[in-house]
Amino acid sequence: MMRNPFVAALIPAVVFVLLALPILGIDLLNESLMLKIQAAPAADWMMIIIAAVAIFFIQLFRKPIDAGVTTFKEAVPSLNLKSYLVQPKVMRLLTIFLILALFLWPFLYESRSGLDISIKVLIYIMLGLGLNVVVGLAGLLDLGYVGFYAVGAYTYGLLNYYFGFSFWMALPIAGGMAALAGFLLGFPVLRLRGDYLAIVTLGFGEIIRILLNNLTSITGGPNGITGIDRPTLFGLEFNRKLRDGGWDTFHGFFGIEYDPIYRMIFIYLLALILVLLCIYVINRLQRMPIGRAWEALREDEIACRSLGMSRTMIKLSAFTIGATTAGFAGSFFAAYQGTISPESFVFIESAIILAIVVLGGMGSQVGVILAAIVLTVLPEVAREFSQFRMLMFGGLMVLMMIWRPQGFMPMTRPHIQLNSDKIQKETAQ
Amino acid sequence: MADQFYLFIQQLFNGFTLGSAYALIAIGYTMVYGIIGMINFAHGEVYMISSYIGFIVIAALMMMGVDSAFLLITGAMIVAITLTSVYGFSIERVAYRPVRGQNRLIALISAIGMSIFLQNYVRVGQSSRDIAMPPLVEGGWTFGNPDGFEATLTYMRVVIWVITIAAMIALTLFVTRTKMGRACRACSEDLGMTNLLGINTNFIIALTFAIGAAMAAVAGVLLGTFYGVINPYVGFILGLKAFTAAVLGGIGSIPGAMLGGMLLGIAEAMTAGYLSAEYKDVVSFGLLILVLLFRPYGILGKPEVEKV
Numbered sequence: 158m159m160r161n162p163f164v165a166a167l168i169p170a171v172v173f174v175l176l177a178l179p180i181l182g183i184d185l186l187n188e189s190l191m192l193k194i195q196a197a198p199a200a201d202w203m204m205i206i207i208a209a210v211a212i213f214f215i216q217l218f219r220k221p222i223d224a225g226v227t228t229f230k231e232a233v234p235s236l237n238l239k240s241y242l243v244q245p246k247v248m249r250l251l252t253i254f255l256i257l258a259l260f261l262w263p264f265l266y267e268s269r270s271g272l273d274i275s276i277k278v279l280i281y282i283m284l285g286l287g288l289n290v291v292v293g294l295a296g297l298l299d300l301g302y303v304g305f306y307a308v309g310a311y312t313y314g315l316l317n318y319y320f321g322f323s324f325w326m327a328l329p330i331a332g333g334m335a336a337l338a339g340f341l342l343g344f345p346v347l348r349l350r351g352d353y354l355a356i357v358t359l360g361f362g363e364i365i366r367i368l369l370n371n372l373t374s375i376t377g378g379p380n381g382i383t384g385i386d387r388p389t390l391f392g393l394e395f396n397r398k399l400r401d402g403g404w405d406t407f408h409g410f411f412g413i414e415y416d417p418i419y420r421m422i423f424i425y426l427l428a429l430i431l432v433l434l435c436i437y438v439i440n441r442l443q444r445m446p447i448g449r450a451w452e453a454l455r456e457d458e459i460a461c462r463s464l465g466m467s468r469t470m471i472k473l474s475a476f477t478i479g480a481t482t483a484g485f486a487g488s489f490f491a492a493y494q495g496t497i498s499p500e501s502f503v504f505i506e507s508a509i510i511l512a513i514v515v516l517g518g519m520g521s522q523v524g525v526i527l528a529a530i531v532l533t534v535l536p537e538v539a540r541e542f543s544q545f546r547m548l549m550f551g552g553l554m555v556l557m558m559i560w561r562p563q564g565f566m567p568m569t570r571p572h573i574q575l576n577s578d579k580i581q582k583e584t585a586q
Numbered sequence: 587m588a589d590q591f592y593l594f595i596q597q598l599f600n601g602f603t604l605g606s607a608y609a610l611i612a613i614g615y616t617m618v619y620g621i622i623g624m625i626n627f628a629h630g631e632v633y634m635i636s637s638y639i640g641f642i643v644i645a646a647l648m649m650m651g652v653d654s655a656f657l658l659i660t661g662a663m664i665v666a667i668t669l670t671s672v673y674g675f676s677i678e679r680v681a682y683r684p685v686r687g688q689n690r691l692i693a694l695i696s697a698i699g700m701s702i703f704l705q706n707y708v709r710v711g712q713s714s715r716d717i718a719m720p721p722l723v724e725g726g727w728t729f730g731n732p733d734g735f736e737a738t739l740t741y742m743r744v745v746i747w748v749i750t751i752a753a754m755i756a757l758t759l760f761v762t763r764t765k766m767g768r769a770c771r772a773c774s775e776d777l778g779m780t781n782l783l784g785i786n787t788n789f790i791i792a793l794t795f796a797i798g799a800a801m802a803a804v805a806g807v808l809l810g811t812f813y814g815v816i817n818p819y820v821g822f823i824l825g826l827k828a829f830t831a832a833v834l835g836g837i838g839s840i841p842g843a844m845l846g847g848m849l850l851g852i853a854e855a856m857t858a859g860y861l862s863a864e865y866k867d868v869v870s871f872g873l874l875i876l877v878l879l880f881r882p883y884g885i886l887g888k889p890e891v892e893k894v
Contacts, residue, residue, distance in 0.1 A: 181711040192645040360871030548706035554699025559684040
């Protein structure tokens, strides 16, 4: 179909103006109860015009641009670094070095904001790892993951508020409660096909949030729970003064000056240990028969059933393990923040966690970790553009899916590649 | 006793109004799902944008001195439907067509990204404040005894019902009687085969998005003027409910979307009237879970047979 290239380029530009003009070019406002409109500032109009012209020229010269991009890609030599890095020996050394560095850096370089971001990243990594089991490995689309996170957080928050449970006592209970919620929700709904499962889990997440918001007498409603106890080191507290009935404070026990940074470092190390534990356990599970079964079920459900595998048990185990991880992360979040409210458990959180899993490369743990870092650190860096932050986040999600849908680091499994050149030569001889 | 009856009638009115909106929006979800099997997560935002466009047109007309409610609503409707269809069309072109044919999770993430993008695009362009509008159509009929509870049927509600029914009839006629409608049905039956038969499926898919957006625009203008308040966040939860309605009625089936929307609207109005307005979302999602457990393909949907 040959069309005049000029017209073909004009259409997207005109469509863009049609789309942008009413929302960006005209401002709605209320003036003494009346509805009024006014033209947006001239700068906005200029932006629209510049963007439209840019779209026009990009579309007009699309062929040469595409050709240029292809030649550029070919011209850049592909580095052979990756194949060196993934050698088992190098990998092991790198991992040990990285873990050591992660444990040691807070002591060498004390930075409150650095620790703060790191703890946030670690919580998201934990959530990403948990959801990765459900979505990445078992292929079950869970849009209400934040519900389990909320169950974990509120389990600790409520147990602490009403019964004075410490973090360490509540942590396994929170994990257990989240697992129970996952089990109870999963048992009936896991029979559903992919998209139905997605919408039911989404509904579950919303129900949890609405209940937390409205059971004001128990959960404190929209205000949430405040004054949750922080974790202690074998009973040593990180406060300046000892609470009533406490054993001792950290700085008092070791006879050092009080410094609030100790608590941050302690929480950071705790999160790090929890994350490493999660990575280890999930990594092991993945290699166990149950992990193989998750992936097999994701690839072909009917084949699995005809091999006599229990569909419900396999799905349920993935769902429950994912929920448990979220429960741990939730109770940790409550302990770290000291306050929790339903606002932290809205759908957009589920979307962000899902984005972490998908952007990282479904099923790949390294990818999930990378994506969690990128998605948490980027918004912090882009603080100045806070107005445009979510706009860019949404746009990037779409662009990532178009350009690199397999994620940063697609999951790779051990395999041997036959050298095709060699084979060809040998067969030719 | 009579009071109870009129209270019930009032909740029914509320339910029908809300249900009309759900049904109109649910059509967009169900048609897209029927053809390419994806959840168009950004559809709720399309509804929200159409509300904004409707408000802008009404404000412009009012400033030009038009004060007839009929002209205002008609003008808003025409412009909103046109522009919102362009939105639906463009969203498909930009965010969904490049990822079509891959893992369905990819399309879903792209849709979630688009939803976040559109919500914040309107927030940046129009600020996140509530924008209010004076009621266009005032007055109504009242039933019941003047001493006790009176049920009110405002004229605006009647306008909403009539336009909704008209839109539904128009859509049904389009899908069943026209050549393009037949192409749409053929696409939902078998996309690949339809393509082989020489129908431009890319165009039909884009058209489906545009029709869905137009239906959402009808709902957006009507509900926007009915409630009189909009902000950039109204689309998300309404879209979610409409999707629930589509699943409830059987996703992929247009009559199912209408039925599901009405059922959900009435269920919510009854909950809000007799229980508590806070729990209406819990009830609608609970209803969804129940329906899916006992009839996983929805009320009017066809059970899908898995083939090897």
